[in-house]
Amino acid sequence: MSDLISRMPEVRGKLLPDAELAPFTWFRVGGAADVLFLPEDADDLADFLRALPLDIPVTVLGAASNVIVRDGGIEGVVVRLTPAFGKVRVNQSQVIAGSAALDARVSQTAARFGLSGMEFFSGVPGTIGGALRMNAGCYDRETADVLIEATALTRKGQWVTLSNRDFGYSYRHSEAPEEMIFIEAVFQGTPDKPEAVRERIEALKARREEAQPIRDKTGGSTFANPDPPGTPDQRKCWKLIDEAGMRGARRGGAQVSEKHCNFLINTGDATAADIEGLGEDVRAKVKETSGVDLRWEIKRIGRAG
């Protein structure tokens, strides 16, 4: 891929050819990025995007807690946002967070300043960029409930501001153009006692610890529930998968979690193909037993091995 690196514009950050991505992903699988870009700051990223030939694809990763990077790696440039993109500050009842900030930090900051509404972020192990893209949420609260607006860069390096409505949110899904790189978001909090907010965060973390395999190499919920929260008799993926007899099912080094069967785990030596293939086995079995077509929540990106 050395010819691709020669087509890269001048930057202040780092450009790394053939950079392994697996160590950064929660699943710990996948191939290399043709080029990995670690921008120094938002202006560096904007200048880079403006100068990068448009035929070169760009993919952004946050904490990689909701992706399977395929074994053949990712074509073009992968952008990983550096700590310069992770600042969090508070303005009256609003929390303003850089897109590389961990969701948990946003909820902790809100608690410190006596703002409620963002407790659910402490249950999501990704970054704000990933939360904006995925409409991340848990226990009946989601990003769409608290987002006011976000700034982003287009593939051509132009700054844009998106309102909550522009994201076209639905359950774990956004209609915002795939090419956009989110840079910063503004969230609305509601004044409350810091101790009360902290207590709710602790309760939520305890509930999650009990129900999810959060210490495994996993990618979170594999499939989106077919019905959004609040639907009467909501169909849940874990139940459909359990009823299809797939709890604990294996393919290579991949396994359907025994603890929560909407989670796939890498038991140690799985490839991305094992994990994705097992996900397809689950989808086929659920279709056969219940007629439901499960929609992947986990993003699968890159080239097959």
Ligand SMILES: Cc1cc2nc3c(=O)[nH]c(=O)nc-3n(C[C@H](O)[C@H](O)[C@H](O)COP(=O)(O)OP(=O)(O)OC[C@H]3O[C@@H](n4cnc5c(N)ncnc54)[C@H](O)[C@@H]3O)c2cc1C
């Ligand atoms: C143990 C575990 C538990 C989980 N529990 C939950 C849960 O309760 N609720 C929930 O909603 N999710 C959950 N997840 C999934 C995951 O944490 C969320 O989807 C999270 O929002 C993904 O953020 P990320 O930074 O890891 O994004 P990544 O996985 O890196 O990327 C996900 C998508 O977002 C895009 N993206 C990332 N950053 C940006 C950016 N700056 N600009 C534009 N696009 C961007 C990527 O291109 C990709 O398409 C869980 C995951 C794990 C491993």
